[in-house]
Amino acid sequence: MSSVRVEKPVPGVSVIVLDRPERMNSMSFELVVPLHEAIERVAVDNGTTCVILTGAGRAFCAGADTRESTPPPGVEGLSPSRIATRSMTLLADLVPALQRMPQPVICAVNGPAIGGGLCLTLGADIRIAAESAWFRAGGITNGLTAVELGLSFLLPRAIGSSRAFEVMLSGRDVDAREAEAMGLVSRTVPDHRLMDEALALAEQINGWSAEGVSLTKRLMWAGLEAGSLRAAIEMESHTQLFVRLTTRNFEEAVAARREGRRPRFRD
Secondary structure, eight states: OOSEEEEOSSTTEEEEEEOOGGGTTOOOHHHHHHHHHHHHHHHTOTTOSEEEEEESTTOSBOSSOOSOOOOOTTOTTOOHHHHHHHHHHHHHTHHHHHHHOSSOEEEEEOSEEETHHHHHHHHSSEEEEETTOEEEOGGGGGTSOSOOTTHHHHHHHHHOHHHHHHHHHHOOOEEHHHHHHHTSSSEEEOGGGHHHHHHHHHHHHTTSOHHHHHHHHHHHHHHHHOSSHHHHHHHHHHHHHHHHHHOSHHHHHHHHHHHTSOOOOOO
16 A cells, blocks of 8 residues: 555645655655655646645654665665665655646645655645644754755745754754744644645635746746846746736736636636
């Protein structure tokens, strides 16, 4: 049985569930490989316009699995150093894979997000936390570094460099309320409301143009890496013109406001 499942609770929304609750959804290759497969499958599903990523049980993802597990695929006959490189490459591509998805990804953080689990939340576009959720840069507490899977790039951009240094070097736990206050998550909700809130947000996003939403996500991530304000504006201008000139979305929005109805964007 796969350690990752995909559900479709409402039209237009796919929920990717880390489903290894007995191990707090820790990142063994029994979970990482099917997670890659689920991301790739959902990314090309034209019926999915918004994605929710969450965990089964009492944790979102507890980071590295401390028990022995199945090695990554395709390492037969390789030396230990090459197996290590292959393994890290597979892990390290999870965050870029989430960013490459054309659909917005809402992370519904249902419990602890530790180490690689914290990194995984930062690969999502939006994070909503249950009150029981908490976060830890776990690598430092294991005698390693706190920097992994893009955390040194993403966390300072999410919460600022001073807070990021403190969280990563101290290895302390950040509860959901503090995470909201520092901007790590956009909001905190009661545990029993987490999926309802995530689905409501997905429904709101799905009310807009799928092309407009997808390109907004793409430009937001590109903007985080843009070298200057001018470079960001150039990218935005060309993208805005592309949607304006290749669809009738703007005309539909104007007509909908005039007629007092919701727009029906067909891209």
